[in-house]
Amino acid sequence: MGITTLVVALSVTMNLAGLDINRLDVDEEASVGTLWTGLQFGFLILMLLSRTVTAHRAGEKWKPWLIVAMCAGYVMADDVITIHEATTEPLRAALGTSGFLTFAWIIPYSIVALAVAVSLFPWMRTLNPTTRAGMFIAAGLFLAGAVVMEGVGGILIDAGGEASVTDGAGFTSTSYMLSTSFEEFLEMISVGVATGAVMFDLSRKGPFSIRIAPVGMSEVDHERIDA
Numbered sequence: 386m387g388i389t390t391l392v393v394a395l396s397v398t399m400n401l402a403g404l405d406i407n408r409l410d411v412d413e414e415a416s417v418g419t420l421w422t423g424l425q426f427g428f429l430i431l432m433l434l435s436r437t438v439t440a441h442r443a444g445e446k447w448k449p450w451l452i453v454a455m456c457a458g459y460v461m462a463d464d465v466i467t468i469h470e471a472t473t474e475p476l477r478a479a480l481g482t483s484g485f486l487t488f489a490w491i492i493p494y495s496i497v498a499l500a501v502a503v504s505l506f507p508w509m510r511t512l513n514p515t516t517r518a519g520m521f522i523a524a525g526l527f528l529a530g531a532v533v534m535e536g537v538g539g540i541l542i543d544a545g546g547e548a549s550v551t552d553g554a555g556f557t558s559t560s561y562m563l564s565t566s567f568e569e570f571l572e573m574i575s576v577g578v579a580t581g582a583v584m585f586d587l588s589r590k591g592p593f594s595i596r597i598a599p600v601g602m603s604e605v606d607h608e609r610i611d612a
Contacts, residue, residue: 389573392418393566400562411569412562418569419465425576426461430454432583439590449508456501457579469494487539491532498528513589519582523575530571538564 396411396418411418433454440447463469469490476482476489486492502524509517541561 386574386577388421389570389577392421393570393573396569397563397566400566401559412565414465414467418573422464422569422573422576423461425573425580426457426464429576429580429583430457430461432580432587433457436583436587436590439587443590446508446511449505452501452505483543484540485536487543488535491535491539495532513586516582516586519578519585523579523582526571526575526578530568530575534564534568534571538568 393411395409396416399406399409407413408416410416413419433450437447437450437454440450470488472490472493473488476492477487480486480489480492482489482492509520512520538561541558541564545558
């Protein structure tokens with residue numbers, strides 16, 4: 386959380402000072418914020434895949450862990466290449482959205498998120514209370530940032546037109562900048578919370594290792610070699 390706070394604080398300070406340093410702006414691509422988010426997501430995915438392996442080896446339900454890892458992978462890729470932003474203009478033109486739904490990508494992504502949440506809910510109930518709480522909190526924080534704060538940004542844009550987004554000098558307005566900064570902060574924090582929840586669950590299962598065997602070698606052969 387310390388690094389996340391520092392990254393966002395630097396971005397806010399830079400914007401308030403009127404400095405145009407894109408590498409420090411968390412709302413810009415190829416910035417320090419994007420790099421940090423990518424690193425966080427990469428580690429989260431690694432932990433999720435690790436938990437998938439331990440669940441499979443223990444005879445537990447492992448596919449939900451893999452699905453969550455795949456969802457995290459998509460969100461990471463989307464954050465880098467901004468897939469969702471490419472859908473905003475076509476959807477807004479087709480649906481005539483405004484205000485909270487100015488960024489119209491919120492609609493299909495929310496539907497998909499709800500569908501995934503409903504399908505995974507029975508599995509979530511089987512998790513230990515600490516892991517389950519962590520995953521729910523992480524999901525709530527991420528949606529608060531990605532959907533709610535994005536919607537707030539849409540309201541600011543719709544209410545003030547272009548003037549609400551950028552002033553004559555080309556810097557983002559204070560209200561919009563603060564909303565996008567808080568959005569990124571919530572998303573970064575959510576990844577950290579999710580990672581902590583998965584690591585806690587992994588710690589309860591004990592250490593594990595992955596052995597690479599020649600083709601055709603069975604588990605019995607492994608046991609003989611280990612003996």
